[in-house]
Amino acid sequence: MIEETKKYLHLILPFFNTKRTKEIFRINPTVIPAREEAADVAIYVYDYDQSEMKEYELEKVTDAFNCRDNNKISWINIDGIRKSDVEAICKHFGVHMLLMEDILSVGQRPKMDEIDNILFCLMNMLYFNDHNGAVESEQISIVLGKNFVISFQDDKNRDVFDQVRDKLRIPNSKLRQSGADYLCYAMIDLVVDHYYLVMEKLGERIEQLEEEIIRYGNSRSLARINNLRKELIVLKRNMAPVRDMINGFLRSESDLLQDRTTKYFKDVYDHIVQASDLVENYRDMMMTLQDLYMNKVNLRLNEVMKVMAIVTCLLAPAAVIGGIFGMNFEVIPLTHQREGFYVAVALMFIIPIWMIRVFKKRGWF
Template sequence: MVRNVIKNTITKPTRKYMRMLGLNTLFGTDRTKEILSINPTVMPQREEAREVRAYVYDFDATHLEEHEFNNVEACFRFRHSNRISWINVDGLRKSDVEAVCNSYSVHPLLIEDILSINQRPKMDEVEGVLFCLLNMLYFNNQDGTVEQEQISIVLGKDFVISFQEDASRDVFNPLRDKLHMANSKLRQRSADYLCYTMLDLIVDNYFVVMEKLGERIEELEEQVIRNSNNRALARISALRKEQIILKRNIAPVRDLVNGIIRSESDLLDDRTTKYFKDVYDHIMQAYDLSENYRDIMINMQDLYINNVNLKMNEVMKVMAIVTCLMAPATVIGGIFGMNFDKIPYLHNDYGFYIAMTLMLSIPVYMLWVFRKRGWF
């Protein structure tokens, strides 16, 4: 008990002063904990969503129905609508997820994946259902961080169900616009094309995030070249953490899309395979670009170290030159300051002026020699 009192007494003022000094923002230790706090052996507890809303798009080539429901039970009637149905559930609540998945015959193992936290992107095919789990990425311009939102996509016979964590944002607005166009391919094709479109929009948004991150890298590179200080080093460390988030989400999506391409599921039309290959090309480009960002950050860190060493060398060079220029005066003063009775020119009327002339002329000559040899 005494230990807890002492701990609280110490940490509260410390946190207050750290917020005032901006040290948490500078070093970003909280962000490091977020990145490394992933343990697959521990079942995380997901916080239940306060509100769950379901959006249903039931369509074919000639007809489109759009609905918004406050309860997921209202979506069950679209199971046998004889049209393509996209059910988008915003907000995850265990009871609602289980109800929707049981109604559409989704395996319990997939329900666990939907409700999981910090799951690695993957693709599974279980009992006639194709399941994709990956993250949508966003860039927070205020904090300069990459934010991720887990999305689960269930592809079945004539239906696609998507489960999102955040009800306030997603990347599917272009998809909704295409659904309102009767002559669009999305309205003419089957459910697998709808799944392709969703994956394509998620992957394309990766490039938007990477472009924003690339702008931060360019600004940081200029800062490192102009002024290599501790704040620049802290920004390098912060951007490298965001690249870890980026690569952790992009790299597994290659295997996800590749698994869909290699799948022989009856849910996938042969005509749609070439579209998934296009998504695979995009995710490979994103992966290569993330590797380029990583190389740039490593080179930038080396540049920071080289600039620091260069500044240190400049300081040492100035100090060495000053020491050399002071050496003649030190030697002359030391010789004539020795405690002997007989020293040449000690009692000379012009001895002081001669000594001062030597003390000034020798350093000037040394400066001329240093300059001629290009030492500074």
């Protein structure tokens, strides 16, 4: 009995589950959310130039201070955010206090700032959770200075920068032969390219939903439409501001950005514009699927009403004949004759059969 109850609860929960809606719309920019201190912090440093590259893990953030003036390009990747670590490294590398507050913030809108010869960008890496069909985001902050890049991540167990690490290990790669601005571009480009993987997953869910609605649309289909629309809201909210962020790099006149690197940011800009257009197409498709579902429901209702109307029409002659012969008059033709019953029953069958032929001839069913 308990198992049966759980089974039916699992079927109806999607209609009443508003937890995801609260997660999406709970962000209030006027309230500073409290960030939990990371239990474990992993600090990885990649020092490289055209001739060599060294990578190592540090135990504490102060060990990365010597990366500022080592005549090499340094990428300091900090997985797990603690306020004391962020304050210490920002103070040493000359990162403004306002930028430090953005790094420590939660739920920030993707943006780009330029303060005191430091370029800063904040964006979200997106992942698709196949288990619950939800789009998950992780805030990442990138600080670009002279010959160094500092990245801050919340989760140390996943990111999209493995391709950057692999290219750094190749001696003659474009990444090794370029400056810190190209490293910053490569990181942003990977985050934007990963958006397409998330959209591909959502696209597969939308295609499955479309086939489900066409074949046997039911109430669960409507719930899935609603859930996918919420995930598209998350996708658009995290992707749309990235266009302005990339545009900030294109308009910047900072000496940290070389002219030859600007064209690469233009390529990222084209990618994010295309991704935003694709999200809009997905939203239009969801509206179309909702209309398709409603049309199918109305069509099914019309079919049921048509069948019921035909049955009612076919039973009407029998009801009329039975009503006539059931009247309390003494003189009714065939009432007191043996053939009267058979004639009445025959009419009750012949007239509906004739009506069916007329209905088919007119194409009513």
